[in-house]
Amino acid sequence: MADKVVRVLVGKPGLDGHDRAAKVMARALRDAGFEVIYTGIRQTPAQVAQTAVQEDVDVIVLNNLTGAHLEVFPLVVEELKKRGRDDIYVLATGVIPFEDVEPLKEKGIDEVFGPGTGPIHVINWIKEHVLGEKQGE
């Protein structure tokens, strides 16, 4: 049973201090049965990446509400790459306009959950992609 545990890192790179969305996300993911690690606010991309490596998570859910996503999120992917773990899924959440979706995906973000989405969409994505994969193993 324990081998089906999905570990998720909720990361808040950038200087954005509004953590309501990240905390609600963390709790919702927990209630969905995942093991959730939260980095806290004001993380550098390197901090998020090293945390993900050490915790050996399956997915990173990034959240930023200040418009720094286009610069900061791809840096997380870069840092993962440097550490040989860019196989970890990276999801982007926050105030992300539609036109930023493709640029983010091109830079290695696996899915973008912009305005109008909520934790439930993230949970479903993880269930489909990560849990599905684990059960398919």
Add this chain to the structure above:
Amino acid sequence: MEDRKKIAEVKEDWLSTDYAKFVAKVPERKQPFMLDSGIEIDPLYTPADLDEDWSYLERLGFPGRYPFTRGVYPTMYRGRFWTMRQYAGFGTAEESNQRFKYLLEQGQTGLSVAFDLPTQLGYDSDHDLAIGEVGKVGVAIDSVEDMHVLFDGIPLDKVSTSMTINAPAAILLAMYIVVAEEKGIDRKVLRGTIQNDILKEYVARGTYIFPPRPSMRLIADTIMFCAEEVPKWNPISISGYHIRESGSTAVQEIAFTLGDAIEYVKTVIEKGMDVDKFAARLSFFFASHNNFFEEIAKFRAARRVWAKIMKEKFGAQNPKSMMLRFHTQTAGSTLTAQQPLNNIVRVAIQALAAVIGGTQSLHTNSYDEALSLPTEESVTVALRTQQIIAYESGVADVIDGIGGSYYVEKLTDEIEKRVWEYLDKIEKMGGMVPAIEEGYIQQEITDAAYQYYKAVAEGEKVVVGVNKFVDPNEDLTKFHLHRADPTVREKQIRKLKELRAKRDNQKVRKLLDELKKAAEDENTNLMPYIIEAVRARATLGEITDVLREVFGEYRPPVIF
């Protein structure tokens, strides 16, 4: 007035007959009806629902008189409308300056400055942590030179300026003073507000730098300095807005904000200043949320509780010390990305509640803010919303037009009661600082936020266009978004380089050393030292670094 008892009897009869029969046929939509604050709503309110000892003179009184339930001024909006103040600022100081001039031309009566996050956290634009953040949520200010550009051509002796700045508020205030003085304007005539409310940063907004205790000292320093030197300035805007936005209930918003306020007042009094010397310049900032009556009652209750606190707890004599004057912003978290035009209506209702609730100034959100920074068009609609309320709706023509509504009076009392319960609990914990250090406040807010999320996720709470009346064909991609200029950081870095090459670096070093020594002595007011450092062109980051060295940095407790 009719006999209370008689009314109660008839109400009882009505409930058990007409009402009950109707409910049997057509059940009510909810069971029970509840406010997010946990207050149950009866189907109908009458004079008999007010407390037995309810007294008009004690609970309401008259506008401009204790306990100020009906308003802080005798004429309210019959004299002058509230200040229509839209929060703005992004990118470089030049761009923000343009936006300010535009807003002043449109009839806005006060300026409100938003700063980018590096500025709010005391980092210069060339700091590593500033990558991707420079000019993003507001204007980037590294030195007094940027401040000069920001207010170029704006008469600082005539406008009032509100700055949303907290941890480094003392430094930005110093910059404003230096800019004014270098333009030949006396600091004594400057009008405006710095937010300067650090306690809510720890629980809600997240832009803290130093631990609570040295932060409180910095705040006391600014309050005391302003009382002597910048008498028309509001040295603090104690903010419930961010507490509410981080998911609290209306009751928590008021309770925690007033709890913070009590802490600031205590700190300044302990430093030896008489309460009446500074309390009149304390100002507040609240959110106006969706529930129309609850919000109005909230504002009224807040005024009454604060008046009692100042009079009874702190022994204030001057009625001005007891007045809760506040700015309001419509609640950003209620804006939806879906069907964004609906937001115009939400904002209008929230703004109406704020005005009826007696606000002193108001920011109305733009309908596209759930998607990104607002456009000029959406900002204008937001401002027009206020103007329609002011000039067309008629609500501003009478003072506290809703006063005496049985429901609103009952709600005002209920909210007040619950606020006192929280305040008592916080006092037992030793005040807001220990309550925050132990994570109690954060836990209360986080729990409320999660409750709200679940209620929406499960459809128990309807958000039009999101979980009901959804437009399946809606295209969320059609929006024009204002984008901050991606080269702002480079420009700021260039300006910093020039500044450091041009200024007298020896003098800067010397003044920073003096600031450091002053910071080490708790009883020295830091404002004069900061002003001198700013005048010598020390940067925001350099000044903050000195304070970081002495005060240390805050690490939050772990609360979900």
Add this chain to the structure above:
Amino acid sequence: MRNKVSKKKRLVLTEEEVFRRLIQGDEVGLARALSMIYREEATSSLLSRIYAYNADKKHKSKVIGITGAGGVGKSTLISVLAEALLKKGLRIGIIAVDPSSPKTGGALLGDRIRLQHLFPNPNLFFRSFSSRGMVGGINPFIFDAVAVLEAASFDYIIIETLGIGQDEIDIVHMCDLTALVIAPGLGDDVQFLKSGVIELVDLIVMNKSDLPTASRTVGILNSYTRMVENHPDIIKLSAYKKQGIMELIEYIDNKWQELLDNGSLEKRRMERWKFQVGNWMRYIIGKRIHKFVEKGEVNPKASPYEIAISTLKEWGCEV
């Protein structure tokens, strides 16, 4: 639908690779080794290699347990302790255990937030675990996690647990040295004193000792410790003000050396090994019992004791 192909090729490491990378101190290998053991993949062979490797190894990590009730400032203490050790150029591995929800199995692991400012750092490793899967007492996995960190040759291994009761007692068996953290004026103090933990730990760390009520708590503490033979020393410090941290490190180093020199360390580690054998046995049988009880038919007329005895006999246990 579940087998929808994902576009990512997930990192898969063989046991051989994991072991090789682990003993080189590589974070990816180390993290994966912990995951594999936690998921009970490769439990036996990977662990066999790790234990054999550790037994032959000269370098010994100092394994320090830190326990105490919520609110005493454990996380802050660990963060300033780690910071001070990093400044000395040492490598530190930390394990923190948080409870998981018995209903959903989900968990919120937030202990590392307090240390995040020390990252990125190649000399600091932190891993959060949930108590998931524990069937009474401590999950044997945590013991083995210590062995994994030892194989990665950290200078210090710090284990943080929360709560009162069995966990505290078990952490003592897991570590070379255990510190109980307390703070002034907390009601839980007395609980701790009564729980007997005080007789097992090596030292008591009085955090927040700058608070005015600290001396009273130390007084109460002294009156208790006097009744205990070989009572633990008390170290007063303030993690928040970073006062007394160097003294704590010095104490730990000296004490550890003393244990090493007089042979107690070796003895403790042997005890630990034996305890872990028992742990695994309890865990494995516990799981089997759990399964049996869950599926078992209810017969209110029979004595539960009889059922237990006859079932265990069926399983081949001597009873």
